[in-house]
Amino acid sequence: DAVERGEYRHYMLKEIHEQPQAVTDTLEGRIAGGRVLTEIFGVGAKDMLTRTRAVQIIACGTSYHAGLVARYWIESLAKIPCNVEIASEYRYRESVVMPDTLFVSVSQSGETADTLAALKSAKARGYLATLAICNVPESSIVRESDLSLMTRAGPEIGVASTKAFTTQLTALALLAFELGRHHGLDEARYADLVRQLEGLPGAINGALALDGQIRALAERFVTKQHALFLGRGTQFPIAMEGALKLKEISYIHAEAYAAGELKHGPLALVDEEMPVIAVAPNDHLLEKLKSNIEEVRARGGELYVLADADVAQQVPHADGRLIVLPPCGELVAPIVFTVPLQLLAYHVAVLRGTDVDQPRNLAKSVTVE
Ligand code: G6P
Numbered sequence: 001d002a003v004e005r006g007e008y009r010h011y012m013l014k015e016i017h018e019q020p021q022a023v024t025d026t027l028e029g030r031i032a033g034g035r036v037l038t039e040i041f042g043v044g045a046k047d048m049l050t051r052t053r054a055v056q057i058i059a060c061g062t063s064y065h066a067g068l069v070a071r072y073w074i075e076s077l078a079k080i081p082c083n084v085e086i087a088s089e090y091r092y093r094e095s096v097v098m099p100d101t102l103f104v105s106v107s108q109s110g111e112t113a114d115t116l117a118a119l120k121s122a123k124a125r126g127y128l129a130t131l132a133i134c135n136v137p138e139s140s141i142v143r144e145s146d147l148s149l150m151t152r153a154g155p156e157i158g159v160a161s162t163k164a165f166t167t168q169l170t171a172l173a174l175l176a177f178e179l180g181r182h183h184g185l186d187e188a189r190y191a192d193l194v195r196q197l198e199g200l201p202g203a204i205n206g207a208l209a210l211d212g213q214i215r216a217l218a219e220r221f222v223t224k225q226h227a228l229f230l231g232r233g234t235q236f237p238i239a240m241e242g243a244l245k246l247k248e249i250s251y252i253h254a255e256a257y258a259a260g261e262l263k264h265g266p267l268a269l270v271d272e273e274m275p276v277i278a279v280a281p282n283d284h285l286l287e288k289l290k291s292n293i294e295e296v297r298a299r300g301g302e303l304y305v306l307a308d309a310d311v312a313q314q315v316p317h318a319d320g321r322l323i324v325l326p327p328c329g330e331l332v333a334p335i336v337f338t339v340p341l342q343l344l345a346y347h348v349a350v351l352r353g354t355d356v357d358q359p360r361n362l363a364k365s366v367t368v369e
Pocket residue numbers: 060061062063106107108109110111112115159160161362363364365366
């Protein structure tokens with residue numbers, strides 16, 4: 001396996017660095033003349049997109065976090081309601097299906113038992129159609145779905161998902177744009193969004209260049225027992241994903257909070273010992289987030305701030321613990337800001353000497369309940 005890992009010490013690190021290419025591959029042949037091609041979702045997709053009046057997304061683990069980001073995109077671009085649920089909850093719950101709801105399952109492997117069971121039960125619940133966002137074309141979830149859009153991440157070996165996640169977000173962005181276009185999204189806005197997506201591989205490369213700085217910061221986490229991740233809007237699920245990565249491979253207890261919830265509990269945990277990682281892109285929620293960051297600083301929390309180059313200096317931070325990302329556009333920012341969080345978890349785990357690619361008690365694909 002040393003050959004496949006090439007120059008990289010772990011599959012996870014290799015897969016983190018493959019993200020610009022994986023995203024390029026996921027976009028390849030799917031956009032032409034500034035438009036997402038409707039046919040990429042399969043036969044009958046145009047009719048399906050036009051008729052869709054609501055979306056239900058189902059997934060587990062990291063794929064669930066991709067679904068949570070997509071909800072913000074779909075509701076803001078297409079103005080249609082979108083619900084996201086963990087597959088193991090959905091499958092045993094009596095849910096109410098509104099007419100013309102599209103069921104979307106998100107899965108890297110296409111074999112996760114709970115997601116597959118949720119999909120099978122959805123068929124009896126009266127959905128408009130089922131769509132799989134998946135990385136394995138011959139998988140059970142793709143075979144069971146009416147329509148599919150493949151992520152083209154290539155094989156992912158590290159148990160902690162990285163390139164599968166960013167390509168899922170890329171594919172879900174294509175879906176959100178297309179739903180938007182069939183539901184009255186403004187042409188100029190649409191064109192700008194497509195441009196942001198086309199610039200995504202370059203922006204991810206810019207984020208990967210932060211590796212050295214993040215490796216140095218990771219040393220401060222080695223002796224920590226806990227960490228708190230904060231975000232708002234689409235960056236809230238990214239904070240959740242950052243916390244999941246850290247706990248999966250470094251075994252540090254990490255929690256993510258929507259920054260506005262800080263005052264409803266987690267603020268009580270903040271002291272000089274608590275690292276708090278805030279994800280602060282230049283979006284419409286920045287002012288709100290700044291005051292949440294200030295709340296942490298005032299209580300002596302050990303702040304780490306991820307911010308856009310254009311606004312970085314306005315965001316409260318501690319010297320040396322500000323991580324500046326290249327400007328990339330609000331829509332793709334959650335994808336770009338994921339990368340430094342993956343690198344942080346990776347370097348902390350390496351420093352703590354854990355088995356990065358095969359964390360204890362976890363499996364790459366959970367095919368039994
Ligand atoms: C396991 C993996 C996770 C993954 C989850 C869902 O828990 O360790 O990395 O996110 O399953 O897997 P799926 O293949 O359905 O995306």
